[in-house]
Amino acid sequence: MRRYLATLAAIVCLAALAGSAPLRLAARTGQQRADLKFSERAQGEAAERQKQIESEIASLPIHPWAGSCFFGDGLGVNVWVSLAPKSGFVFTWNGCLGLYDRNYGDVVEKDGKLLLRFTYPNDRDGFQGIAPEFLSVLWGDRHYLIPGDNIISFANQINSGTEPVNGRYMGSFLLRKGDEEKKVRGQPAISPQYLRYLLAAPIRAQIVAVKETHDEKCCRTTIALLNAGAQRGLLRGMELYVYKPRDAFETVEVTNVLDGTAEGRIVQYKGDFKSPWPAVGWKISTKLE
Numbered sequence: 001m002r003r004y005l006a007t008l009a010a011i012v013c014l015a016a017l018a019g020s021a022p023l024r025l026a027a028r029t030g031q032q033r034a035d036l037k038f039s040e041r042a043q044g045e046a047a048e049r050q051k052q053i054e055s056e057i058a059s060l061p062i063h064p065w066a067g068s069c070f071f072g073d074g075l076g077v078n079v080w081v082s083l084a085p086k087s088g089f090v091f092t093w094n095g096c097l098g099l100y101d102r103n104y105g106d107v108v109e110k111d112g113k114l115l116l117r118f119t120y121p122n123d124r125d126g127f128q129g130i131a132p133e134f135l136s137v138l139w140g141d142r143h144y145l146i147p148g149d150n151i152i153s154f155a156n157q158i159n160s161g162t163e164p165v166n167g168r169y170m171g172s173f174l175l176r177k178g179d180e181e182k183k184v185r186g187q188p189a190i191s192p193q194y195l196r197y198l199l200a201a202p203i204r205a206q207i208v209a210v211k212e213t214h215d216e217k218c219c220r221t222t223i224a225l226l227n228a229g230a231q232r233g234l235l236r237g238m239e240l241y242v243y244k245p246r247d248a249f250e251t252v253e254v255t256n257v258l259d260g261t262a263e264g265r266i267v268q269y270k271g272d273f274k275s276p277w278p279a280v281g282w283k284i285s286t287k288l289e
Contacts, residue, residue, distance in 0.1 A: 037102050037120040045119075046090050046104050056084040065114060065136035069145050069174035076100075076127060081145065081174055083107050089116055091130050101128035113148055134174070139164070140184035145174035151190055152237040155197035158188070159286045160241060196235065202287035203232055205240060207252075207280055211263070222266040222278040224252065229260045240264065240284040248276050252284050 036042060057066050066085060072078035076095035083089035085107065093101040103122060108115040114134045116122075123129050131147035137154070138144075142164065146154050154173055157163040164184045165171045187198055205228035213222040228234055234257050242248045252264035266278050 035120075038099070042102065042120070046092075046102055049088060049104050050082060050090045052087040053082045053084045053090060056087045057082075060084070064138065065134075065143065065145065067143065067176040069143075069176050071171055071174050073170055079130065079174070081130065083114070085109070091116075093128060093130075095127060101130075103130070114145070135190075137188050137190055139188035140186070141182035142179040142184055143176040144188070145176075146190075151194045152197055153239075154188070154190070155194055156237075156239040156286075159197075159199050159202070160239070160288045162288065197238065199233060199286055202285050202289075203228060203234060203238075203240070204283065204285045205232070205234075205262075206284070207264075207278060207282040208261075209280060210278055213277070218270060220268045222268075223255070224264050224266060224278055224282075226252070226254075226262045226264055226284070227260075229258045229262045231259050234262050238286060240286050241288050242282055242284050243289040244283040245276065248278075248282065250275065250278065 054068075057063075057068075060066055063085075066083060068080065068082040070078075070080050076097075078094045079092070080094075081089060081091045088104065088106040090104045091102065092099065103118050103120050105119045106117040108117060112135065114136065116130070116132050116134075118132070122132060124131075131150065133148035134145040135148055135151065136143065137146050144154075150173075154163070157172060163171060163173070165180065168180065187195060205226045207224045208227045209225035211223045211225055213220065226234075226240075234254055236254055236257055238254045240252045240254070242250045242252070250266050250268065252266050254262050255265050256263040264284075268275055
């Protein structure tokens, strides 16, 4: 989904720079600006809370999760979350068309998770919204905030080789500002049930059958049979990436696993429909190759 959002963001930004007619997203963004969370009052309250957060962060010793965190692609996905134990949090999502979303509120630490209590409705749709729960994850000298329901995706990014990102951070998960240059060591501090998703070596497989394909309004979904399963280390929720044919840029999400085989779901969004249809013989790997 993040790949789809990043692609859509690029299309929207290029169209805006080219001076094209208003797009649906722009219209929706304009409509959002009329909402209370885009009001001058909300802007002022968010700015004041941001000052309080920054002041509290400056007064704290080394803290496991307080700070300002970012993820994005530099185009339509530029998400910032600043948070501190007493002052709460401020969340913003900016892109080439301006401010897409804003929210703020309190932070509650409970059962090892950070729970965000939003002032305004948190609609997670398109270019807006954020996870309501996060886990603070330390990896070497880096501090991440990972959505509580998205730890497997974090492991998938590590397996793919896209995490840890070095230099200017353009990753898919919230990373504390300033940590993008820091080193990682060993494995991230996640629970054992998710550590088993981290692979010592890539798993390579092949599509041996296409079981079903159906078109929906926004996308095409294909269920494929893979010639690798639990014996090779595949787990439900893992992602594999097509490396042959070279003109296919698809991701296969493992949905069902047996000892020697597995089923995977391939979702192609409308903008990707020119890609070849999934077929027998496609070669895939948990590492981007």
